[in-house]
Amino acid sequence: MSDHGGPLSHIRVLDLTEFLAGPYGTQILGDLGAEIIKVESVHGDSSRSVPPYYVAGSSTYFTCINRNKKSIVVDLKSPDGVAVVRDLALKCDVLFENRRPGVLARMGLTYEDISRENPGIVWCSVSGFGQDGPDRDHAAYDMIVQAMSGGMSLTGEKGGRPVRAGAPIGDLAAGMYGVIGVLAALTKRAETGKGDCIDVAMLDVQVSFLNYQAANYLYSGKVPGRQGREHDSLPTYRCFEARDGVELAITANTEKMWQDMCRVLGVADLIDDARFLTVPDRNRHRAELIGMLDAAFAQKDAAEWVQLLRDVGVPVGAINTVDKALAEPQVIHRGMVLELKGDEPDQRARVAGNPIKQARYERKTHRFPPKLGEDTGDVLRNVLGYPAERVDELVRSRAVSTQGSLTAGRKPAAGKN
Secondary structure, three states: OOOOOOOOOOOEEEEEOOOOHHHHHHHHHHHOOOEEEEEEOOOOOHHHHOOOOEEOOEEHHHHOOOOOOEEEEEOOOOHHHHHHHHHHHHOOOEEEEOOOOOHHHHOOOOHHHHHHHOOOOEEEEEEOOOOOOOOOOOOOOHHHHHHHOOOHHHOOOOOOOOOOOOOOHHHHHHHHHHHHHHHHHHHHHHHHOOOEEEEEEHHHHHHHOOHHHHHHHHHHOOOOOOOOOEOOOOOOEEEEEOOOOOEEEEEOOOHHHHHHHHHHHOOHHHHHOHHHOOHHHHHHOHHHHHHHHHHHHOOOOHHHHHHHHHHOOOOEEEOOOHHHHHOOHHHHHOOOEEEEEOOOOOOEEEEEOOOOOOOOOOOOOOOOOOOOOOOHHHHHHHOOOOOHHHHHHHHHOOOEEOHHHHHHHOOOOOOOO
Protein backbone atom coordinates (compact mmCIF):
# COMPACT_ATOMS: atom_id res chain seq x y z
CA MET A 1 0.00 0.00 0.00
CA SER A 2 2.79 2.43 0.88
CA ASP A 3 5.32 3.24 -1.84
CA HIS A 4 7.98 4.56 0.55
CA GLY A 5 9.31 1.24 1.79
CA GLY A 6 9.43 -0.07 5.32
CA PRO A 7 8.47 -3.45 6.78
CA LEU A 8 4.82 -2.40 7.22
CA SER A 9 4.35 -1.03 3.70
CA HIS A 10 1.62 -3.64 3.15
CA ILE A 11 -0.40 -2.41 6.15
CA ARG A 12 -3.11 0.28 6.16
CA VAL A 13 -3.98 2.00 9.44
CA LEU A 14 -7.13 3.98 10.21
CA ASP A 15 -5.96 6.64 12.68
CA LEU A 16 -8.72 7.93 14.97
CA THR A 17 -6.28 9.49 17.42
CA GLU A 18 -5.51 12.99 18.57
CA PHE A 19 -3.13 14.94 20.77
CA LEU A 20 -0.11 12.83 21.84
CA ALA A 21 -0.35 9.17 22.95
CA GLY A 22 -2.29 7.89 19.94
CA PRO A 23 -0.62 10.04 17.25
CA TYR A 24 2.80 9.05 18.56
CA GLY A 25 1.82 5.39 18.21
CA THR A 26 0.51 5.76 14.68
CA GLN A 27 3.60 7.77 13.69
CA ILE A 28 5.74 4.81 14.75
CA LEU A 29 3.66 2.60 12.46
CA GLY A 30 4.04 5.17 9.68
CA ASP A 31 7.79 5.36 10.22
CA LEU A 32 7.80 1.59 9.72
CA GLY A 33 6.12 2.07 6.35
CA ALA A 34 2.39 1.65 7.06
CA GLU A 35 -0.14 3.79 5.20
CA ILE A 36 -1.74 6.02 7.87
CA ILE A 37 -5.14 7.61 7.21
CA LYS A 38 -5.72 10.18 9.94
CA VAL A 39 -9.34 11.17 10.53
CA GLU A 40 -9.81 14.71 11.86
CA SER A 41 -12.73 16.94 12.68
CA VAL A 42 -13.32 20.15 10.76
CA HIS A 43 -11.28 21.92 13.46
CA GLY A 44 -8.45 19.43 13.19
CA ASP A 45 -6.57 17.47 15.80
CA SER A 46 -6.47 19.78 18.83
CA SER A 47 -2.69 19.49 18.92
CA ARG A 48 -2.52 21.51 15.68
CA SER A 49 -3.08 24.69 17.70
CA VAL A 50 -0.81 24.09 20.72
CA PRO A 51 1.39 27.19 21.26
CA PRO A 52 3.93 28.69 21.02
CA TYR A 53 5.51 27.64 17.70
CA TYR A 54 3.95 26.94 14.31
CA VAL A 55 5.20 25.52 11.01
CA ALA A 56 3.14 25.63 7.82
CA GLY A 57 0.01 26.55 9.79
CA SER A 58 0.22 23.82 12.44
CA SER A 59 2.05 23.69 15.76
CA THR A 60 5.49 22.16 16.12
CA TYR A 61 3.76 19.87 18.65
CA PHE A 62 1.57 18.47 15.85
CA THR A 63 4.44 18.45 13.37
CA CYS A 64 6.65 16.20 15.49
CA ILE A 65 4.09 13.38 15.84
CA ASN A 66 2.21 13.33 12.54
CA ARG A 67 4.71 12.74 9.74
CA ASN A 68 4.02 10.01 7.18
CA LYS A 69 0.24 10.40 7.45
CA LYS A 70 -2.70 11.36 5.26
CA SER A 71 -5.39 13.68 6.64
CA ILE A 72 -9.08 13.39 5.91
CA VAL A 73 -11.80 15.49 7.53
CA VAL A 74 -14.96 13.68 8.58
CA ASP A 75 -17.89 14.89 10.69
CA LEU A 76 -18.43 12.03 13.14
CA LYS A 77 -21.63 13.69 14.34
CA SER A 78 -23.08 13.02 10.91
CA PRO A 79 -24.48 9.55 10.05
CA ASP A 80 -22.89 9.85 6.61
CA GLY A 81 -19.57 10.71 8.23
CA VAL A 82 -19.75 7.69 10.52
CA ALA A 83 -20.58 5.55 7.49
CA VAL A 84 -17.41 6.79 5.76
CA VAL A 85 -15.30 5.82 8.77
CA ARG A 86 -16.99 2.44 8.94
CA ASP A 87 -16.27 1.85 5.25
CA LEU A 88 -12.63 2.76 5.87
CA ALA A 89 -12.40 0.37 8.83
CA LEU A 90 -13.50 -2.44 6.51
CA LYS A 91 -10.60 -1.57 4.19
CA CYS A 92 -7.92 -1.29 6.88
CA ASP A 93 -5.67 -3.72 8.71
CA VAL A 94 -5.48 -1.65 11.89
CA LEU A 95 -7.77 0.81 13.65
CA PHE A 96 -5.91 2.85 16.29
CA GLU A 97 -7.91 5.14 18.57
CA ASN A 98 -7.49 7.05 21.82
CA ARG A 99 -10.94 8.43 22.52
CA ARG A 100 -12.50 8.01 25.95
CA PRO A 101 -13.97 4.52 26.40
CA GLY A 102 -17.46 4.31 24.93
CA VAL A 103 -17.22 7.34 22.62
CA LEU A 104 -16.88 5.38 19.38
CA ALA A 105 -19.45 2.82 20.53
CA ARG A 106 -22.01 5.59 20.94
CA MET A 107 -21.38 6.46 17.29
CA GLY A 108 -22.03 2.86 16.31
CA LEU A 109 -18.36 1.96 15.78
CA THR A 110 -17.27 -1.11 17.74
CA TYR A 111 -14.69 -3.82 17.31
CA GLU A 112 -17.39 -6.50 17.52
CA ASP A 113 -19.36 -4.97 14.66
CA ILE A 114 -16.41 -4.15 12.38
CA SER A 115 -14.69 -7.50 12.92
CA ARG A 116 -17.78 -9.40 11.76
CA GLU A 117 -17.14 -8.03 8.26
CA ASN A 118 -13.39 -7.53 8.59
CA PRO A 119 -12.24 -10.37 10.86
CA GLY A 120 -8.59 -9.55 10.28
CA ILE A 121 -8.78 -6.05 11.72
CA VAL A 122 -6.54 -5.20 14.67
CA TRP A 123 -8.33 -2.64 16.84
CA CYS A 124 -6.11 -0.80 19.33
CA SER A 125 -7.57 1.46 22.02
CA VAL A 126 -5.27 3.62 24.12
CA SER A 127 -6.89 5.44 27.05
CA GLY A 128 -6.04 6.83 30.45
CA PHE A 129 -7.42 4.00 32.57
CA GLY A 130 -8.45 1.27 30.15
CA GLN A 131 -11.76 -0.01 28.81
CA ASP A 132 -13.00 -1.33 32.18
CA GLY A 133 -12.61 -0.73 35.90
CA PRO A 134 -13.86 1.96 38.33
CA ASP A 135 -11.86 4.79 36.70
CA ARG A 136 -12.75 3.83 33.12
CA ASP A 137 -14.74 6.99 32.35
CA HIS A 138 -12.44 9.53 33.98
CA ALA A 139 -10.22 11.85 31.98
CA ALA A 140 -6.47 11.38 32.19
CA TYR A 141 -3.45 13.17 30.84
CA ASP A 142 0.25 12.44 31.09
CA MET A 143 0.82 14.08 34.47
CA ILE A 144 -2.26 12.41 35.99
CA VAL A 145 -0.98 8.90 35.28
CA GLN A 146 2.56 9.80 36.29
CA ALA A 147 1.12 10.96 39.61
CA MET A 148 -1.29 8.09 40.22
CA SER A 149 1.20 5.39 39.21
CA GLY A 150 3.69 6.35 41.92
CA GLY A 151 6.28 7.41 39.37
CA MET A 152 6.20 11.05 40.42
CA SER A 153 6.80 10.06 44.04
CA LEU A 154 10.16 8.62 42.96
CA THR A 155 11.19 11.65 40.90
CA GLY A 156 12.87 14.75 42.30
CA GLU A 157 15.46 15.61 44.91
CA LYS A 158 15.42 13.73 48.19
CA GLY A 159 13.43 15.78 50.68
CA GLY A 160 11.89 17.82 47.87
CA ARG A 161 8.50 17.75 46.21
CA PRO A 162 7.54 15.13 43.61
CA VAL A 163 8.01 16.24 40.02
CA ARG A 164 6.87 14.76 36.72
CA ALA A 165 9.36 13.43 34.23
CA GLY A 166 10.31 16.19 31.79
CA ALA A 167 9.61 13.92 28.82
CA PRO A 168 5.87 13.02 28.63
CA ILE A 169 6.46 9.34 29.34
CA GLY A 170 2.82 8.66 30.29
CA ASP A 171 1.67 9.51 26.77
CA LEU A 172 4.62 8.31 24.75
CA ALA A 173 4.99 4.96 26.47
CA ALA A 174 1.29 4.20 26.05
CA GLY A 175 1.58 4.87 22.32
CA MET A 176 4.60 2.57 22.15
CA TYR A 177 2.82 -0.23 24.00
CA GLY A 178 -0.11 0.19 21.61
CA VAL A 179 2.28 -0.39 18.72
CA ILE A 180 3.75 -3.46 20.44
CA GLY A 181 0.25 -4.87 20.81
CA VAL A 182 -0.58 -4.12 17.17
CA LEU A 183 2.58 -5.79 15.87
CA ALA A 184 1.96 -8.86 18.03
CA ALA A 185 -1.63 -9.11 16.76
CA LEU A 186 -0.54 -8.70 13.13
CA THR A 187 1.99 -11.50 13.61
CA LYS A 188 -0.69 -13.82 15.00
CA ARG A 189 -3.09 -12.77 12.22
CA ALA A 190 -0.60 -14.04 9.66
CA GLU A 191 -1.12 -17.48 11.21
CA THR A 192 -4.86 -17.43 11.96
CA GLY A 193 -6.33 -14.81 9.64
CA LYS A 194 -8.03 -13.17 12.62
CA GLY A 195 -7.19 -9.84 14.24
CA ASP A 196 -7.63 -8.81 17.85
CA CYS A 197 -8.83 -6.02 20.13
CA ILE A 198 -6.06 -4.38 22.17
CA ASP A 199 -6.69 -2.35 25.32
CA VAL A 200 -3.75 -0.22 26.56
CA ALA A 201 -4.16 2.00 29.62
CA MET A 202 -1.69 4.78 30.31
CA LEU A 203 -1.89 4.05 34.03
CA ASP A 204 -1.13 0.34 33.49
CA VAL A 205 1.96 1.25 31.48
CA GLN A 206 3.26 3.60 34.16
CA VAL A 207 2.67 1.02 36.89
CA SER A 208 4.65 -1.51 34.82
CA PHE A 209 7.49 1.05 34.73
CA LEU A 210 7.81 0.85 38.52
CA ASN A 211 9.60 -2.42 37.79
CA TYR A 212 12.18 -3.19 40.49
CA GLN A 213 10.82 -0.43 42.73
CA ALA A 214 7.48 -2.25 42.78
CA ALA A 215 9.19 -5.61 43.34
CA ASN A 216 11.27 -4.21 46.20
CA TYR A 217 8.20 -2.76 47.91
CA LEU A 218 6.09 -5.88 47.38
CA TYR A 219 8.85 -7.96 48.97
CA SER A 220 9.90 -5.67 51.81
CA GLY A 221 6.89 -3.48 52.53
CA LYS A 222 9.21 -0.47 52.53
CA VAL A 223 7.90 2.42 50.41
CA PRO A 224 10.68 3.90 48.24
CA GLY A 225 11.09 7.66 48.09
CA ARG A 226 12.51 10.17 45.67
CA GLN A 227 15.71 9.07 44.00
CA GLY A 228 17.30 12.46 43.43
CA ARG A 229 20.50 12.27 41.43
CA GLU A 230 21.45 8.81 42.62
CA HIS A 231 20.44 5.17 43.04
CA ASP A 232 19.20 3.61 46.28
CA SER A 233 21.29 0.48 45.87
CA LEU A 234 24.44 1.62 44.05
CA PRO A 235 26.32 4.60 45.57
CA THR A 236 28.48 5.05 42.47
CA TYR A 237 25.41 5.29 40.21
CA ARG A 238 24.84 9.01 40.63
CA CYS A 239 25.66 12.51 39.44
CA PHE A 240 28.75 14.55 40.29
CA GLU A 241 29.61 18.17 39.54
CA ALA A 242 32.83 18.89 37.66
CA ARG A 243 35.06 21.93 38.14
CA ASP A 244 33.28 23.91 35.40
CA GLY A 245 29.86 23.38 36.98
CA VAL A 246 28.73 20.78 34.44
CA GLU A 247 27.18 17.73 36.05
CA LEU A 248 28.15 14.23 35.03
CA ALA A 249 26.11 11.06 35.30
CA ILE A 250 28.33 8.15 36.39
CA THR A 251 27.34 4.48 36.55
CA ALA A 252 30.34 2.66 37.93
CA ASN A 253 28.37 -0.49 38.73
CA THR A 254 30.92 -3.30 38.63
CA GLU A 255 33.97 -3.80 40.80
CA LYS A 256 36.25 -3.16 37.83
CA MET A 257 34.44 0.09 37.01
CA TRP A 258 34.62 1.17 40.66
CA GLN A 259 38.36 0.53 40.81
CA ASP A 260 39.08 2.12 37.43
CA MET A 261 37.09 5.21 38.40
CA CYS A 262 39.07 5.55 41.62
CA ARG A 263 42.35 5.35 39.72
CA VAL A 264 41.25 7.95 37.14
CA LEU A 265 40.07 10.28 39.91
CA GLY A 266 43.36 9.96 41.75
CA VAL A 267 41.80 8.33 44.81
CA ALA A 268 43.09 4.79 44.31
CA ASP A 269 43.57 4.48 48.08
CA LEU A 270 39.78 4.10 48.40
CA ILE A 271 39.95 0.72 46.63
CA ASP A 272 41.54 -0.98 49.65
CA ASP A 273 39.79 1.14 52.28
CA ALA A 274 37.87 -1.25 54.55
CA ARG A 275 34.83 1.05 54.43
CA PHE A 276 34.49 0.67 50.65
CA LEU A 277 35.59 -2.88 49.79
CA THR A 278 32.18 -4.09 48.53
CA VAL A 279 28.94 -2.54 47.31
CA PRO A 280 27.22 -3.19 50.68
CA ASP A 281 30.21 -1.57 52.42
CA ARG A 282 30.02 1.43 50.13
CA ASN A 283 26.30 1.70 50.75
CA ARG A 284 26.78 1.67 54.52
CA HIS A 285 29.37 4.43 54.28
CA ARG A 286 27.66 6.26 51.42
CA ALA A 287 27.85 9.77 52.90
CA GLU A 288 31.60 9.56 53.53
CA LEU A 289 32.27 8.09 50.09
CA ILE A 290 30.21 10.64 48.21
CA GLY A 291 31.95 13.50 49.98
CA MET A 292 35.33 12.18 48.82
CA LEU A 293 34.17 11.60 45.27
CA ASP A 294 32.57 15.07 45.11
CA ALA A 295 35.91 16.60 46.05
CA ALA A 296 37.73 14.54 43.42
CA PHE A 297 35.37 15.42 40.58
CA ALA A 298 35.75 19.12 41.40
CA GLN A 299 39.41 18.97 40.26
CA LYS A 300 38.81 18.85 36.48
CA ASP A 301 36.31 20.08 33.90
CA ALA A 302 33.54 17.78 32.69
CA ALA A 303 34.98 17.17 29.20
CA GLU A 304 38.27 15.99 30.70
CA TRP A 305 36.52 13.54 33.01
CA VAL A 306 34.36 12.21 30.19
CA GLN A 307 37.39 11.38 28.07
CA LEU A 308 39.41 9.90 30.93
CA LEU A 309 36.57 7.73 32.21
CA ARG A 310 35.55 6.54 28.76
CA ASP A 311 39.12 5.55 28.06
CA VAL A 312 38.94 2.99 30.89
CA GLY A 313 35.38 1.83 30.15
CA VAL A 314 33.51 3.65 32.94
CA PRO A 315 30.05 4.75 31.66
CA VAL A 316 29.78 8.54 31.84
CA GLY A 317 27.78 11.30 30.23
CA ALA A 318 27.22 15.00 30.75
CA ILE A 319 23.75 16.10 31.81
CA ASN A 320 22.93 17.90 28.58
CA THR A 321 20.39 20.61 28.03
CA VAL A 322 18.14 19.92 25.03
CA ASP A 323 20.24 22.05 22.67
CA LYS A 324 23.40 20.17 23.57
CA ALA A 325 21.67 16.78 23.38
CA LEU A 326 20.44 17.47 19.84
CA ALA A 327 23.94 18.57 18.83
CA GLU A 328 25.69 15.45 20.18
CA PRO A 329 27.78 13.90 17.38
CA GLN A 330 26.30 10.47 18.14
CA VAL A 331 22.74 11.83 17.92
CA ILE A 332 23.48 13.49 14.58
CA HIS A 333 25.26 10.40 13.24
CA ARG A 334 22.27 8.20 14.09
CA GLY A 335 19.85 10.46 12.22
CA MET A 336 17.94 11.40 15.33
CA VAL A 337 17.46 14.96 14.10
CA LEU A 338 15.24 14.45 11.08
CA GLU A 339 14.76 17.05 8.33
CA LEU A 340 11.19 17.11 7.02
CA LYS A 341 10.44 18.83 3.72
CA GLY A 342 7.09 19.17 2.00
CA ASP A 343 6.21 20.45 -1.45
CA GLU A 344 5.60 24.03 -0.28
CA PRO A 345 8.33 26.48 0.84
CA ASP A 346 7.02 26.79 4.41
CA GLN A 347 6.88 23.02 4.92
CA ARG A 348 10.30 22.74 6.51
CA ALA A 349 10.90 21.37 9.99
CA ARG A 350 13.48 19.52 12.07
CA VAL A 351 12.11 16.95 14.50
CA ALA A 352 13.31 13.98 16.54
CA GLY A 353 13.90 10.98 14.29
CA ASN A 354 12.92 7.32 14.30
CA PRO A 355 15.06 5.28 16.75
CA ILE A 356 14.38 1.98 14.95
CA LYS A 357 17.22 1.37 12.49
CA GLN A 358 16.83 -1.45 9.98
CA ALA A 359 19.41 -2.79 7.58
CA ARG A 360 17.00 -4.16 4.98
CA TYR A 361 13.53 -2.66 5.21
CA GLU A 362 13.93 0.86 6.59
CA ARG A 363 11.56 3.45 5.16
CA LYS A 364 13.31 5.47 2.46
CA THR A 365 11.52 8.84 2.63
CA HIS A 366 9.28 10.72 5.05
CA ARG A 367 6.19 12.73 4.25
CA PHE A 368 5.71 16.16 5.82
CA PRO A 369 2.74 16.17 8.24
CA PRO A 370 -0.43 16.72 6.24
CA LYS A 371 -2.51 19.84 6.00
CA LEU A 372 -5.98 19.45 7.40
CA GLY A 373 -8.16 17.56 4.91
CA GLU A 374 -5.36 17.37 2.37
CA ASP A 375 -6.14 13.78 1.39
CA THR A 376 -9.92 13.55 1.82
CA GLY A 377 -10.76 13.31 -1.85
CA ASP A 378 -7.91 10.97 -2.69
CA VAL A 379 -8.78 8.52 0.10
CA LEU A 380 -12.50 8.48 -0.70
CA ARG A 381 -11.87 7.89 -4.39
CA ASN A 382 -8.87 5.57 -4.32
CA VAL A 383 -9.25 3.65 -1.07
CA LEU A 384 -13.05 3.43 -0.86
CA GLY A 385 -13.71 3.61 -4.57
CA TYR A 386 -16.39 6.29 -4.20
CA PRO A 387 -17.39 7.87 -7.53
CA ALA A 388 -16.79 11.61 -7.93
CA GLU A 389 -20.50 12.33 -7.56
CA ARG A 390 -20.61 10.61 -4.17
CA VAL A 391 -17.56 12.53 -2.95
CA ASP A 392 -19.08 15.83 -4.09
CA GLU A 393 -22.34 14.97 -2.32
CA LEU A 394 -20.51 14.22 0.94
CA VAL A 395 -18.61 17.50 0.70
CA ARG A 396 -21.81 19.47 0.02
CA SER A 397 -23.52 17.90 3.04
CA ARG A 398 -20.39 18.57 5.14
CA ALA A 399 -20.16 14.93 6.17
CA VAL A 400 -16.58 15.26 4.91
CA SER A 401 -14.39 18.22 4.02
CA THR A 402 -11.51 18.64 1.64
CA GLN A 403 -8.67 21.09 2.12
CA GLY A 404 -10.26 23.26 -0.56
CA SER A 405 -13.69 23.35 1.08
CA LEU A 406 -12.14 24.19 4.45
CA THR A 407 -10.10 27.02 2.96
CA ALA A 408 -13.13 28.37 1.15
CA GLY A 409 -15.51 28.57 4.06
CA ARG A 410 -14.42 27.00 7.32
CA LYS A 411 -10.73 27.58 7.89
CA PRO A 412 -9.54 25.91 11.12
CA ALA A 413 -7.96 27.92 13.93
CA ALA A 414 -4.55 26.26 13.69
CA GLY A 415 -2.45 29.29 14.66
CA LYS A 416 -0.11 31.48 12.65
CA ASN A 417 3.43 30.95 11.52
